[in-house]
Amino acid sequence: MALPTGTFTxxxxxxxxTTTISNNFPEKLSLEIGHAVIDAFRKAKAAEVVLxxxxxxxxxxxxxxxxxxxxxxxFVAPRDSGDNR
Amino acid sequence: xxxxxxxxxxDDDQDILDLYKEMLGALPSGPEIQTANSGARAxxxxxxxxxxxxxxxxxxxxxxxxxxxxIVRKRFPSLRTVVMxxxxxxxxxxxxxxxxxxxxxxxxxxxxxINYFCECIEGLLTKGxxxxxxxxxQSKSLMDIIQLECLSQSSSVLxxxxxxxxxxxxxxxxxxxxxVAADAIGEEAFRLIASWKGGSFEILPPELGRxxxxxxxxxxxxxxxxxxxxxxxxxxxxxxxxxxxxxxxxKVDAAPSAPPAREREPDTADSKLFDSSRLPxxxxxxxxxxxxxxxxxxxxLENPEGVGDWVDDxxxxxxxxxxxxxxxxxxxxEARGLQSNVAIITHNDHAxxxxxERSLAWAQVRDGMKKILARWxx
Numbered sequence: 001m002a003l004p005t006g007t008f009t010x011x012x013x014x015x016x017x018t019t020t021i022s023n024n025f026p027e028k029l030s031l032e033i034g035h036a037v038i039d040a041f042r043k044a045k046a047a048e049v050v051l052x053x054x055x056x057x058x059x060x061x062x063x064x065x066x067x068x069x070x071x072x073x074x075f076v077a078p079r080d081s082g083d084n085r
Numbered sequence: 086x087x088x089x090x091x092x093x094x095x096d097d098d099q100d101i102l103d104l105y106k107e108m109l110g111a112l113p114s115g116p117e118i119q120t121a122n123s124g125a126r127a128x129x130x131x132x133x134x135x136x137x138x139x140x141x142x143x144x145x146x147x148x149x150x151x152x153x154x155x156i157v158r159k160r161f162p163s164l165r166t167v168v169m170x171x172x173x174x175x176x177x178x179x180x181x182x183x184x185x186x187x188x189x190x191x192x193x194x195x196x197x198x199i200n201y202f203c204e205c206i207e208g209l210l211t212k213g214x215x216x217x218x219x220x221x222x223q224s225k226s227l228m229d230i231i232q233l234e235c236l237s238q239s240s241s242v243l244x245x246x247x248x249x250x251x252x253x254x255x256x257x258x259x260x261x262x263x264x265v266a267a268d269a270i271g272e273e274a275f276r277l278i279a280s281w282k283g284g285s286f287e288i289l290p291p292e293l294g295r296x297x298x299x300x301x302x303x304x305x306x307x308x309x310x311x312x313x314x315x316x317x318x319x320x321x322x323x324x325x326x327x328x329x330x331x332x333x334x335x336k337v338d339a340a341p342s343a344p345p346a347r348e349r350e351p352d353t354a355d356s357k358l359f360d361s362s363r364l365p366x367x368x369x370x371x372x373x374x375x376x377x378x379x380x381x382x383x384x385x386l387e388n389p390e391g392v393g394d395w396v397d398d399x400x401x402x403x404x405x406x407x408x409x410x411x412x413x414x415x416x417x418x419e420a421r422g423l424q425s426n427v428a429i430i431t432h433n434d435h436a437x438x439x440x441x442e443r444s445l446a447w448a449q450v451r452d453g454m455k456k457i458l459a460r461w462x463x
Contacts (some may be wrong), residue, residue, distance in 0.1 A: 021262060046395070048387075057416040058407045058414065059414040075288075
C-alpha cells in the first residue's frame, strides 16, 4: 500500500479544513488520523500534560501534529530508510 | 473487597508459634497468619509474598531478631515490624527501635497483657499500612527532620533508605555539610534524597570533621529543594520518626493519599524507574502495562494514573492505525509540551513515558529514553 504524504488541517469540530494529501487516499484516512491526534491532545490536557506538538514515529511513516486552538495541523511524511528514530 | 492483612510470625519455639497463631487469628481484622521458625525461612517467605506485619522473637539461634531486622529494614522497608522478647532489656529495646521497628513488646504473660498485646497488633494492622510515604509513626516530612536537626544545632548522620537505594546526609553543628546517594554527592545527592517518595531512615551518631561538599546554608538548601519538588510535581518525602524518639513539635504532613483499589505495578517496576530518576533533565517517568490494566509504576508524577491512561490510549490508538494502514512497526512518540517535553517508547506489553526539561535537545531525550529502556529491561 502506498504511503500518504502531505499536510491537512482539522478544526476543533473534527472537520478537515484544508489538505494537500493526494486524492488517491480516502478522506477517511485523514479523518482517522486527525481525530486520533486531537483526541491525544485533549486527553493529554486532561491528564495535566499540556502539549503543543506531537510526533508519532512508525517504521515507514512519521505523523507530526501541532495543536491549533482545539484543532490540529497534521504533517504526514514517509520516513527515510536511513532514519532509525 | 478489603484484603485481609497478613502477619508473619517468627519464633524458634513451635509451641509459641502455635499459641500466637491462634491468639492473633482471632483479631477483629481477621489476619492471615503464617509462621516461620528461623530467620532464613522468614526471609524466604517475605520474598515470596507480601506481608503487612512481621512479628519476630529477639533471641533465636543462628540468625537472631536484630540480624533479621537489619535485613528486613534494607530489603522490605515498608514492612511493619514488631519485636517480642521475654526480657525487658533497655539496651535491646534501644537497638531495635534505632533499626526502625514499629513496636517492642514483651511477651505477654497474663490475660490482661495478652489483651494489650492483641490490641497493639490490631492497631498496627489497621492504621493505614499502605499509605505510602516513608514508613513511620508520625509522618513527618524528611525536610522537617533535617530542619529540626539544623535548628537544634545538632550533629548527626541521617541514613535514608528507599528500596535498595541508600542515602546519607551529614549534619554538623546545625549545617548540612555533605550528602551521598547512589552515585551522587553533595547538593545533587541532597536533592535526590529529597525527591524520594518513601522508605525509612535512622539518625546515626555524628561523624565530625566530614569533608564539606555542601556550602549552601540549610535554609537555602531546603528552599531550593522544596521548589524543585514543587516544580517536579512530586510530593515531599515523608520520613519516619523512630519510636524511641520524641516527635518534633511542629507540623505534621498530611498523609499521602490512599492507594488505589487496583493492584499496583510491583515494587520492582518502581525501583527500575527510580534508577532512571537521576538522568539529567528528567522530570517524570511512568510505565504502563498494557496487558494487565493496573495503576502504573511511576516517579515524579502527582497523577500517574491520569498520565498512564493517556499514554496507554495514545499508544493503542496509533498502534492500531499503523497496523491498519501498514505503516510498519510503531517506534515512539515525541511531544513538545508547555511544562515538559514527553517521549514514549514501548517494550513488549509496556509503554514507558518520560517527561523531560524543555531545554533538552531531542538527541539527549532519545539517548535518555534508551537508558531508561536499558534499565527497564535489566
